[in-house]
Amino acid sequence: MKWDELEEEPCSLARTVAVIGDRWSLLILRECFLRKRRFEAFQSALGITRHLLAERLKKLVRLGVLRRIPYQESPKRYEYILTQKGLDLYPVIMSIVHWGDTHMVDSRGRPLLHEHQNCGKMFDPVMVCSECGEPLLAKQVHVHPGPGARKVVAASSKPEKAG
């Protein structure tokens, strides 16, 4: 499967993986959420090659996650800021960071702590149900085909791709 095909799968996970499912995109976005905006800042913070950084920034702009805006004329220079679509990736970033905090820390502990300005406390992110507010457990969730589901072929001899 090619990257372009991934984007067309009838699966919201596959389509999102087409955007952020590589080694660098999430790290670039981490820097965006840490208020970095410029090519050199990304490059020196991450150690990514300039070639690939340029490619990834172009891709994230094309997909509407970042916006490229000039911050000076002559020579024209641009910086990259999160769009709303990009800002909406915050729960993805935070859930990934939280999993790392739980399962991948070394003996020294967490690299970063997060303070919620709303309540003033150090917190962990918790994923809850929009309807009842209870924390989500995988075992309590059942999936149903939605309007965009792949049609199930009755008595097909070939197994269907899951949606």
Add this chain to the structure above:
Amino acid sequence: MKWDELEEEPCSLARTVAVIGDRWSLLILRECFLRKRRFEAFQSALGITRHLLAERLKKLVRLGVLRRIPYQESPKRYEYILTQKGLDLYPVIMSIVHWGDTHMVDSRGRPLLHEHQNCGKMFDPVMVCSECGEPLLAKQVHVHPGPGARKVVAASSKPEKAG
């Protein structure tokens, strides 16, 4: 940066990206959460090459996300099930799916709907603060260096990597 180096970065996001930051791992885990357990099931559902599927399964087992257990003798066959560490990736999967549902659906709508057995309703996942229960917004979160942070070198001439 190599994959091994990523795992050693003082950053929970980088370390998690070392586990799931490729095109296939998240898709394999999607299938795991959809109750798929076997090599052939993964392969036909995803269209991943057998070679790479074998590699990824080995990696996920080595990292403790999946466990490989025999389900029959002669010929010995194995299936792959989520460990607790793997189950804990559920919020990551769900936040990714939700972003895709919000920003990557076509005109037909969502491929899947999620029902919360706890309350019986179709829901969306919402990320809230563990301390005050309010939904998290990027702008309301400030980060502080934790015990595992990279030490900041005073007056360094080279920019530090962000943590």
Add this chain to the structure above:
DNA sequence: ACATAAAGTTCTAAAATTGAACTGTCAATT
């Protein structure tokens, strides 16, 4: 005896990534 199934392994070709150097514009310094 032959086909099928499961869970891989092996091989070559194609694609993506790395590393390092190079470009062009401008400001500041010698």
Add this chain to the structure above:
DNA sequence: AATTGACAGTTCAATTTTAGAACTTTATGT
């Protein structure tokens, strides 16, 4: 006036990863 340095990239060869297809092994069904 010439040199240096910053910034935002681009270019290109070498390496690493991934894709695609065929093959292996053990056992069951017809």
